[in-house]
Amino acid sequence: MQNKPLLVIEELYHSYQEGGDSRPILNGINLQVAEHECIALLGRSGSGKSTLLNMLAGIDTPQQGCINIMGQAIHDLSERERTLLRRRHIGFVYQFFNLIPTLTVAENIGLPLELNGHKEREIKKLVGLILSDIGLGNRWNAYPDQLSGGEQQRIAIARALVHNPAIVLADEPTGNLDAETGEHIMRILLGLSKQLKRTLIIVTHSLEVAEKADRILTLNDGTLSTHGDPHW
Numbered sequence: 001m002q003n004k005p006l007l008v009i010e011e012l013y014h015s016y017q018e019g020g021d022s023r024p025i026l027n028g029i030n031l032q033v034a035e036h037e038c039i040a041l042l043g044r045s046g047s048g049k050s051t052l053l054n055m056l057a058g059i060d061t062p063q064q065g066c067i068n069i070m071g072q073a074i075h076d077l078s079e080r081e082r083t084l085l086r087r088r089h090i091g092f093v094y095q096f097f098n099l100i101p102t103l104t105v106a107e108n109i110g111l112p113l114e115l116n117g118h119k120e121r122e123i124k125k126l127v128g129l130i131l132s133d134i135g136l137g138n139r140w141n142a143y144p145d146q147l148s149g150g151e152q153q154r155i156a157i158a159r160a161l162v163h164n165p166a167i168v169l170a171d172e173p174t175g176n177l178d179a180e181t182g183e184h185i186m187r188i189l190l191g192l193s194k195q196l197k198r199t200l201i202i203v204t205h206s207l208e209v210a211e212k213a214d215r216i217l218t219l220n221d222g223t224l225s226t227h228g229d230p231h232w
């Protein structure tokens, strides 16, 4: 690993309760992710990819184990400290975009900046810059339902990156798009993450998407294994 680890996962275990039974999903996950690295996470449906991503984002709590982001064990933090860490240092891209329908494009992208206390002028400048990076500089005032799926996902990517988070988590970002649009979205997500020097973890079902990452991992039977070391 060339750069120092930004994310360290140690011995992560998690089970869900179902009708009195315990179903193990994560069964001893260990991983180190370097700064600026791009990881693709593969695994069959139901293998626990979203569960793992939600734990990295501090949304869910593992039953056992430690997740350390930028030197902080996130589940040792108070709820408030974890919310602040998430707001400042994590960006999330969802399969179904999750834009707020009553806010314009610019307001959606500016939201993380507003939550982090940036001034209006600064928000306008940063939103303008990233809108032109994603090729939607002319759609400031549009609402999400006036945009195509691919355009909405570009906005969601801009929202995930605009506050300069250390780590970007993307849960099947192309899963709801046709192949050509998905390819375009991946180029934007990977290109912008490299340009802005972000660390990226992408959950995907597509080996083609995964092959664009620095490292491919597969989640199977609750543990992670490595799948080669392609470069892009």
Ligand SMILES: Nc1ncnc2c1ncn2[C@@H]1O[C@H](COP(=O)(O)OP(=O)(O)OP(=O)(O)O)[C@@H](O)[C@H]1O
Residues within 6 Å of the ligand: 016, 017, 018, 025, 043, 044, 045, 046, 047, 048, 049, 050, 051, 052
């Ligand atoms: N809150 C919950 N309570 C009980 N079971 C859950 C809960 N959340 C997820 N599961 C189960 O845990 C397993 C892993 O779910 P998860 O969504 O993490 O899988 P995934 O690999 O992301 O799947 P997909 O590729 O289909 O999105 C699934 O069997 C799911 O039904």
